[in-house]
Amino acid sequence: MVIKGEYVNIKGSKIHYLEIDKESSKDTVILLHGKRYNAYDWINSGIAENLSNQGFKVICFEFPGYGSSEECDLEKEEVLLEFVKKLNISSFHLVAPSFSGEISIKFALKYGDMLKSLTIVDSINVDKYKEKLNEIYVKTLIVWGKKDEIAPYEFAEILKNNIKNSTLFVFENLGHTCYFDDAKKFSEVLINFIRA
Template identity: 25%
Template sequence: MYFVEKEEEIAGKKVFYIKQPVGEKDIIFMHGKSYTANDWLKLNDTLIGLYNLKYRFYAFDFPGFGKSKPNDIEPVDFIQAFIEYKKLDNFVLFGASMSGGFALKYAHAHPKQVRAIVAAAPAWIEKEIESFKNLNIPTLLLWGANDNKVNPKIGTRLKEVMPNATLHTFRGLSHPFYFENEVLFDQYFFDFLKSIDEK
């Protein structure tokens, strides 16, 4: 398993991204407001597990974050620009916090491109929850029960609205639960990926 770092012009500005290019399926990891693409490399066991499940891994810095240049493009439009640039289709979209909200909004706008969604405590969607009621893509919603940044009750509301969503809340963990307990996170994450792979 190896990773390649790239800086290329996407949507008119320089964008930094990381990829693990070996596999048969694609997954995109999107960072939260306090993180960058490089932070995902801390999840060593998660990345090994993805490799073993034959997933190609992509993670980019959003414009204005990390090594990517600022751009006034809307986040959902930027995600689409990256996907078009890399010629991706039928991928799993993983978003955490800020980008968890972007993942849901992107899938709502482009439902035929997304195979499945993993949204870790998706932020900035409180007023838009009802808009996801027709989003029928397999979705795993994950939350730390002690999250003091994005209320776990939002996860319950999303689960009630979305017809193909599963929700799990991790007791004793907070907002970045995937960094706090990678083993527990991997258990539910990989069970979900295996379930969609079987369909």
């Protein structure tokens, strides 16, 4: 597995990402990160490699002010838009845990036609978007740790009940970082969903 650390310039800010690219890869999966994490956590957990081994091009993106990315004045969903434009990625699968889950909801509401699929994991602030979630049409996987003390399980139910084309997978005994706590199962569920 070859991991390349790259930078792209967005509005004068250097934005960092990691890329695992196989020549045969077709679909791109972009992995966002939670507030206490960065791009390397996807590598260390094995999730990025699991996706790469299944033939996906994997990009681990770091938001402005996180990891090695510089601060940027744009809204975070707009930074993501500029990022995919710079890399000439017209459509992709988006995976977004915790605080990036909220960003992915905003992205899906504005630019949902760019998404092949959306995976929201233990997102914060879901209740803010309850009235708008029915505007998300992309196929969506909702993954939740039922013992999450940061983003309550009722947020998962709000997402499931309001996003039409959605599937819910629950880790009964895990909390907010369920995707890292059982990275093998998470990878399996994610890959099956993307491929379905």
